[in-house]
Amino acid sequence: MDTSVKQEKVSILAITDHVVMPLSAVLNAIRVVKKEGAEQTDPVIITQASSLSSLPVEPSSTDIVLSFSRSPEFPGDQLFKEYSRVLKPGGEIVLQQTLQSATGELTTSSIERKLLVAGFVDIHEVKIATTVSSEVVQSFGLNLILLIEKIMAKRPSWKVGSSFSIKKAPKVLPTLQFDDDSDLIDEDSLLSEEDFKKPKLPPVGDCEVGSTRKACKNCSCGRAEAEEKVPKLGSTVDLNNFKSACNSCGLGDAFRCGTCPFKGLPPFEGRPPFKVGEKVTLGGDFLADDI
Amino acid sequence: TNSSVSMEAKPKLLVLYASQTGNSVDAAERLCREAERRGCPATVMSTHDYEARCLASEENVIFVVSTTGQGEPPDSMKAFWLYLRRRHLSHQWLRGVQYAVFGLGDSRYPQFNFVAKKLDKRLSDLGAEPIAERGLGNEQHSSGYESVLDPWMFSLWNTLYQKNLKFFPNGPLLSISDKKLIDQPKIEITFYDAVGGHSEYSNTTDLKCFEMEINRARSMPPGKFSHYKNSPDCFLQMIVNCPLTRAGCGKDVCHFEFEALSSSIKYEVGDVLEILPGQSPAAIDRFIKRCCLNPESYITVTPCNMEEYLLLFLWVQVQPREAQIGSCVNSSMVAVKLKAFVELTMDVASASPSRYFFEVMSFFASSEKEKEELQRFASPEGRDDLFKFNQRERRTVLEILEHYTSVQMPFEWLVQLVPPLKTRAYSISSSLLAFPNQVHLTVSIASWTTPSKTQRTGLCSGWLAGLDPRERVLIPAWFRKGSLPPPQPSLPLILIGPGTGCASFHGYVEERALQRSYSLTAPVLFFFGCQNEENDYLYRDFWFSHSQKDGVLSEEMGGGFYVAFSRDQQQKVYVQHKMQEQSTKILDLLSKGAAVYVAGSSKNMPSDVLSAFEEIVCNEAGIPMEDAVKWLRELGKAGKYHVEAWS
Numbered sequence: 061m062d063t064s065v066k067q068e069k070v071s072i073l074a075i076t077d078h079v080v081m082p083l084s085a086v087l088n089a090i091r092v093v094k095k096e097g098a099e100q101t102d103p104v105i106i107t108q109a110s111s112l113s114s115l116p117v118e119p120s121s122t123d124i125v126l127s128f129s130r131s132p133e134f135p136g137d138q139l140f141k142e143y144s145r146v147l148k149p150g151g152e153i154v155l156q157q158t159l160q161s162a163t164g165e166l167t168t169s170s171i172e173r174k175l176l177v178a179g180f181v182d183i184h185e186v187k188i189a190t191t192v193s194s195e196v197v198q199s200f201g202l203n204l205i206l207l208i209e210k211i212m213a214k215r216p217s218w219k220v221g222s223s224f225s226i227k228k229a230p231k232v233l234p235t236l237q238f239d240d241d242s243d244l245i246d247e248d249s250l251l252s253e254e255d256f257k258k259p260k261l262p263p264v265g266d267c268e269v270g271s272t273r274k275a276c277k278n279c280s281c282g283r284a285e286a287e288e289k290v291p292k293l294g295s296t297v298d299l300n301n302f303k304s305a306c307n308s309c310g311l312g313d314a315f316r317c318g319t320c321p322f323k324g325l326p327p328f329e330g331r332p333p334f335k336v337g338e339k340v341t342l343g344g345d346f347l348a349d350d351i
Numbered sequence: 352t353n354s355s356v357s358m359e360a361k362p363k364l365l366v367l368y369a370s371q372t373g374n375s376v377d378a379a380e381r382l383c384r385e386a387e388r389r390g391c392p393a394t395v396m397s398t399h400d401y402e403a404r405c406l407a408s409e410e411n412v413i414f415v416v417s418t419t420g421q422g423e424p425p426d427s428m429k430a431f432w433l434y435l436r437r438r439h440l441s442h443q444w445l446r447g448v449q450y451a452v453f454g455l456g457d458s459r460y461p462q463f464n465f466v467a468k469k470l471d472k473r474l475s476d477l478g479a480e481p482i483a484e485r486g487l488g489n490e491q492h493s494s495g496y497e498s499v500l501d502p503w504m505f506s507l508w509n510t511l512y513q514k515n516l517k518f519f520p521n522g523p524l525l526s527i528s529d530k531k532l533i534d535q536p537k538i539e540i541t542f543y544d545a546v547g548g549h550s551e552y553s554n555t556t557d558l559k560c561f562e563m564e565i566n567r568a569r570s571m572p573p574g575k576f577s578h579y580k581n582s583p584d585c586f587l588q589m590i591v592n593c594p595l596t597r598a599g600c601g602k603d604v605c606h607f608e609f610e611a612l613s614s615s616i617k618y619e620v621g622d623v624l625e626i627l628p629g630q631s632p633a634a635i636d637r638f639i640k641r642c643c644l645n646p647e648s649y650i651t652v653t654p655c656n657m658e659e660y661l662l663l664f665l666w667v668q669v670q671p672r673e674a675q676i677g678s679c680v681n682s683s684m685v686a687v688k689l690k691a692f693v694e695l696t697m698d699v700a701s702a703s704p705s706r707y708f709f710e711v712m713s714f715f716a717s718s719e720k721e722k723e724e725l726q727r728f729a730s731p732e733g734r735d736d737l738f739k740f741n742q743r744e745r746r747t748v749l750e751i752l753e754h755y756t757s758v759q760m761p762f763e764w765l766v767q768l769v770p771p772l773k774t775r776a777y778s779i780s781s782s783l784l785a786f787p788n789q790v791h792l793t794v795s796i797a798s799w800t801t802p803s804k805t806q807r808t809g810l811c812s813g814w815l816a817g818l819d820p821r822e823r824v825l826i827p828a829w830f831r832k833g834s835l836p837p838p839q840p841s842l843p844l845i846l847i848g849p850g851t852g853c854a855s856f857h858g859y860v861e862e863r864a865l866q867r868s869y870s871l872t873a874p875v876l877f878f879f880g881c882q883n884e885e886n887d888y889l890y891r892d893f894w895f896s897h898s899q900k901d902g903v904l905s906e907e908m909g910g911g912f913y914v915a916f917s918r919d920q921q922q923k924v925y926v927q928h929k930m931q932e933q934s935t936k937i938l939d940l941l942s943k944g945a946a947v948y949v950a951g952s953s954k955n956m957p958s959d960v961l962s963a964f965e966e967i968v969c970n971e972a973g974i975p976m977e978d979a980v981k982w983l984r985e986l987g988k989a990g991k992y993h994v995e996a997w998s
Contacts, residue, residue: 232972233941233942233974233982234942234943234944236985236988236991238988238989242438243438244437244438245436245473247436247469250472250473251465251468252472255468256461258458258461258463259458259463259487261458261489261491280923311720312754313740313744313803314728314736314740314754315724323803324801324803326754
């Protein structure tokens with residue numbers, strides 16, 4: 061034998077709710093698993109296990125668990141958890157039910173469900189040769205024809221407590237059906253890069269707060285707040301005593317200066333000092349100083 | 352074309368406009384007017400009424416096009432633009448056609464003047480020769496689009512003149528010493544003192560009367576109103592008027608419920624309701640008094656140049672709309688009460704008039720001072736000041752006329768130049784399944800302060816807010832399709848609707864909740880946003896109840912409802928942030944074939960939401976960003992990504 065490949069010892073646990081169990085049953089089951097070197101192992105056997113709630117076995121230590129049930133209640137949920145605990149990652153479990161034919165189907169699916177719930181993967185039935193030696197039957201003390209169902213499952217290949225990052229499965233976006241409008245040109249191709257640039261506005265002191273440009277209704281740039289701070293025109297001027305320098309205040313908004321305190325108000329009654337139609341004449345000789 | 356024929360025909364100009372709010376019409380009419388003043392015959396027409404295939408036979412065309420929404424052409428240009436984009440059109444198709452494009456846009460939008468830019472490129476690709484570089488008018492300039500239009504137009508005349516002296520027999524410059532008004536009004540008003548025929552009114556109901564009045568009045572001014580708007584689809588009466596926002600919080604949004612009268616109405620969730628607002632009776636009276644008109648007289652309005660009018664409408668007849676000419680000519684034969692005409696067709700106390708209005712006013716001002724001021728306003732030098740006085744302040748016609756008291760404008764000029772009374776459109780927030788024969792709206796009451804600290808309110812929203820359901824006022828209304836098609840019950844939905852954008856989705860959820868009782872419905876993910884939970888959390892209880900167990904918006908049913916309160920904490924939290932939090936859910940629904948609907952009032956919200964989707968798809972599906980962008984664009988082409996945005 062070539063000893064360069066180290067053969068690891070395969071650890072096997074057999075468990076049953078029967079009171080007694082022949083070793084040949086265990087070896088038969090091992091053959092089902094067909095693992096290398098299984099024959100050379102020394103299986104641990106536990107009987108009368110229906111009242112067991114925990115197994116006296118180290119976690120993740122067993123390569124194969126063989127479970128032989130007589131009653132449909134065995135193994136219970138708690139025991140399934142134990143099986144999962146003691147099995148190595150990737151370890152296998154074989155369940156053999158000896159049961160009456162009428163209820164066969166029902167039990168198989170319920171076992172499969174239990175295995176699924178316990179976290180086992182790769183669950184499948186193994187149909188074996190139906191010839192069961194009469195000695196085996198007799199040794200089990202049964203007189204009926206039995207259906208032997210075997211179910212195999214694998215424990216998932218990660219240890220309790222192990223972690224790895226989940227690669228985000230790329231979601232597939234639906235392919236879209238649309239009228240290619242193949243008889244129309246693509247509009248956007250008519251625009252050049254230049255066209256996307258914002259135009260330069262002539263610098264008119266556009267952003268000066270207090271000038272006639274106003275903040276928009278939904279101002280988000282802070283201009284509205286700044287405008288609140290600008291002293292309101294005319295608020296400090298006593299309109300009754302105000303002496304106008306231009307004498308155009310009374311004519312209305314169109315004739316008023318930018319800072320006129322009368323801005324927004326209607327034209328004065330009578331509109332001093334102009335009368336409608338009155339001509340305004342300037343001095344004749346501009347070269348002579350007024351002052 | 353007759354370019355090489357011995358009898359060289361005088362060159363003429365065609366000005367085609369595509370307008371959404373009326374600015375492009377003003378600009379186009381100005382171009383036409385300036386050309387005619389210089390001796391070049393010009394025609395102005397909407398792209399809506401022009402057969403695109405006739406373009407190849409034109410000589411000189413100027414396009415004046417607005418960009419609206421997220422870089423889209425106005426509705427009136429859609430068919431025209433569709434034709435131009437046909438692949439089979441050859442690169443020589445427009446050979447021999449000279450053109451120029453002027454665009455009206457707003458640089459606050461990322462898609463600044465996209466329509467003008469695309470049109471310019473497409474026309475030149477089709478073989479047309481550009482006379483001038485495209486002009487890009489910008490609302491953000493000191494005097495709006497006119498800042499760019501004035502210099503652009505003058506250089507255009509110069510170029511045309513250099514190409515062919517025959518364009519302008521007296522040269523491209525206009526003598527400014529000519530203070531006479533060289534233009535003539537385009538319409539004629541006939542006054543009747545008392546019409547015997549109107550005794551028919553006494554036998555008909557108020558509703559019928561009103562309907563006839565609207566029909567007659569609004570079909571009179573030629574070309575002012577689209578013809579489908581002459582007769583309302585229905586008349587509504589308000590039954591509920593209640594606020595949705597906390598009083599005094601700065602935002603004022605109301606929930607209105609209306610009942611239809613006489614006819615049963617038909618609409619689908621996501622549709623749009625257009626309302627003709629009523630004007631303040633006091634304002635109408637003041638206007639009539641100021642203009643020295645007799646409110647009780649009856650009038651008809653007919654075009655001055657009947658031949659040109661019919662010629663223009665012969666163009667229109669190429670498309671099968673036979674009813675048009677008939678109704679135009681017939682209706683104008685039946686007189687309408689002057690007061691009703693003003694009330695139903697002339698916006699006297701809300702919209703601001705055009706620059707041309709000031710120019711014509713100057714001619715009719717008897718005060719020298721006023722005349723000079725008005726002329727200055729109409730000139731290039733006074734343009735910025737006019738913009739500040741007029742557009743920035745949103746001066747109304749009534750205010751302006753009451754300011755310039757020496758101006759006496761004849762009624763035909765007023766009818767021609769006072770801005771037409773426009774309908775206002777609102778997204779419908781109810782479902783007929785839930786409320787048969789009713790329409791509900793979610794309306795933000797427009798209110799702002801002008802630079803001169805004047806308080807202004809929106810005409811229609813303000814009017815609706817002030818209506819008392821007990822008054823049973825008749826409201827003329829029309830139904831039309833919006834950008835949000837009604838979804839099949841089995842279509843999973845991702846809805847993004849901050850603020851009043853939630854209106855349509857209110858209808859969607861209402862409907863789907865009812866559909867569940869007889870059909871299998873797909874889940875709905877809804878992202879809502881507002882400023883403060885306490886202030887403007889619209890329809891809070893409604894969303895809450897539907898996101899409970901088994902509700903259409905519940906997580907149990909595969910959906911979800913998420914709110915972003917932008918101002919309730921230090922940093923801004925918007926719908927796109929909430930979307931990022933739910934990225935897995937979003938991708939999950941997208942991979943199940945969900946459709947995306949985005950609605951709301953903002954300039955940047957739709958692009959921010961699209962960017963959020965791109966990021967989500969890129970990260971969650973693990974694909975490169977360019978693929979995500981491409982996939983989302985295809986989602987739009989497949990009819991599964993819709994945006995309804997308004998400013």
